[in-house]
Amino acid sequence: MPGHQGFDHVIVGAGLSGLLLARRLLVAADAGRLPGDQRIALVGPAPDPVQRVTFAHWARRPTMLDDWSVGTWSDLLVVGHDGRARLVDLDGYRYTALSWDRARAALRERLLADPRVTAVAERVDAVGADADVAWAAVGGEHIRGQWGYDSRPPHVDPIAGDPPAVLHQSFRGVWVRTGAAAVDPSAATLLDFSADDGPDLGFAYVLPVDDRRAMVMAVRMGPSTDLPDPIPAVPRVVGAGGWSIEAEERGVTALPARPAARRARPRVLRIGARGGRVRPSTGYAVTRILGDTAAIVGSLARHGHPFAIPPDPRRDRALDAIWLAALARERADLEPAFLAMFRDVPVDRVLRFLDGGASARDVASVVAALPPGPFLGAALRLARERSHR
Numbered sequence: 001m002p003g004h005q006g007f008d009h010v011i012v013g014a015g016l017s018g019l020l021l022a023r024r025l026l027v028a029a030d031a032g033r034l035p036g037d038q039r040i041a042l043v044g045p046a047p048d049p050v051q052r053v054t055f056a057h058w059a060r061r062p063t064m065l066d067d068w069s070v071g072t073w074s075d076l077l078v079v080g081h082d083g084r085a086r087l088v089d090l091d092g093y094r095y096t097a098l099s100w101d102r103a104r105a106a107l108r109e110r111l112l113a114d115p116r117v118t119a120v121a122e123r124v125d126a127v128g129a130d131a132d133v134a135w136a137a138v139g140g141e142h143i144r145g146q147w148g149y150d151s152r153p154p155h156v157d158p159i160a161g162d163p164p165a166v167l168h169q170s171f172r173g174v175w176v177r178t179g180a181a182a183v184d185p186s187a188a189t190l191l192d193f194s195a196d197d198g199p200d201l202g203f204a205y206v207l208p209v210d211d212r213r214a215m216v217m218a219v220r221m222g223p224s225t226d227l228p229d230p231i232p233a234v235p236r237v238v239g240a241g242g243w244s245i246e247a248e249e250r251g252v253t254a255l256p257a258r259p260a261a262r263r264a265r266p267r268v269l270r271i272g273a274r275g276g277r278v279r280p281s282t283g284y285a286v287t288r289i290l291g292d293t294a295a296i297v298g299s300l301a302r303h304g305h306p307f308a309i310p311p312d313p314r315r316d317r318a319l320d321a322i323w324l325a326a327l328a329r330e331r332a333d334l335e336p337a338f339l340a341m342f343r344d345v346p347v348d349r350v351l352r353f354l355d356g357g358a359s360a361r362d363v364a365s366v367v368a369a370l371p372p373g374p375f376l377g378a379a380l381r382l383a384r385e386r387s388h389r
């Protein structure tokens with residue numbers, strides 16, 4: 001593969017984390033924080049141009065994804081199994097839905113127009129490093145660079161137990177349109193437990209972008225990869241009138257029991273889901289990936305390498321492990337935990353807790369609000385399994 005050597009950065013996977021990292025590297029170079037001639041190889045298949053993808057996240061400040069916002073809210077609804085809704089004021093945060101398919105196309109176009117970026121639209125067979133060079137193997141050739149970043153989907157360890165479980169978060173959503181104004185766009189719904197009674201933890205979220213259009217997404221967390229059905233959650237959003245489906249979104253992510261180490265090889269950093277940036281207990285990743293790419297660029301600017309990034313607090317990892325162990329066994333009991341969080345804890349604490357990186361006080365107030373039953377059982381089981389290892 002002549003010409004594919006001597007990059008500064010070899011980014012494997014051109015999804016959310018890969019594209020955001022490439023963009024941030026160039027912005028930092030243009031601003032003089034990194035040398036201006038950053039040469040980047042972006043290696044991975046081009047996305048399906050038709051598949052619609054909408055991500056939601058919360059933020060207090062503007063982010064580099066705001067240009068592709070399709071809706072933003074300062075209040076959220078949380079709806080219990082009994083249909084009772086609680087309105088939560090986000091206290092300075094904004095919850096934003098972004099069109100990732102449009103953002104992805106625009107980011108790719110910008111990156112590919114930059115002479116510092118070489119796109120290789122191929123799958124990578126392996127990622128590795130020699131003493132002073134990282135590489136991505138494509139069809140028997142190596143693309144080499146000073147630093148490698150790996151965002152291929154992660155390998156997933158099962159949760160210990162009998163039988164061991166691999167847990168997934170499965171999504172299926174519909175964009176619905178009503179003929180007359182029937183949708184209330186003033187608040188998005190973060191969690192609606194009223195329309196799901198499967199054996200797994202299931203809920204819907206709703207992104208009402210105007211008075212006739214909303215995305216209704218059903219989510220299921222558990223061992224199954226079967227896609228949930230969003231249709232039962234639609235009537236609460238559109239009322240009794242007619243509606244039609246404009247588009248559908250779907251996907252499955254695995255929730256790793258133990259995230260892999262961030263540093264894969266001396267010169268390779270795992271990023272995105274592979275680097276543990278999808279919070280296993282919530283499935284949220286956008287805020288974490290935005291923060292992570294900023295930290296990587298900061299590390300390069302200050303230390304000349306990408307590894308001086310904040311580690312995940314041990315307490316977050318412990319809480320994720322307990323949550324996943326409870327999800328593997330006591331899924332039905334977890335709905336009250338989500339509801340209690342939004343009822344009893346200040347919302348800024350809950351949002352920091354859900355994203356990861358919350359302070360000890362944030363965590364303490366969330367833990368104090370959780371019903372102890374399923375979590376104590378899961379914590380005891382984990383402790384027992386560890387002592388048997």
Ligand SMILES: Cc1cc2nc3c(=O)[nH]c(=O)nc-3n(C[C@H](O)[C@H](O)[C@H](O)COP(=O)(O)OP(=O)(O)OC[C@H]3O[C@@H](n4cnc5c(N)ncnc54)[C@H](O)[C@@H]3O)c2cc1C
Binds near residue numbers: 057252
């Ligand atoms: C349906 C769905 C809805 C979600 N909604 C939200 C949400 O609302 N809010 C939120 O915060 N998070 C959400 N997430 C979670 C998270 O934001 C996404 O999973 C996010 O895409 C993770 O980014 P990533 O870069 O790790 O992975 P991806 O964006 O999936 O990128 C990985 C890339 O690697 C490429 N690749 C795979 N194999 C290879 C290979 N062998 N060689 C080279 N490249 C390869 C893929 O083609 C892909 O482009 C959602 C996830 C799904 C699936």
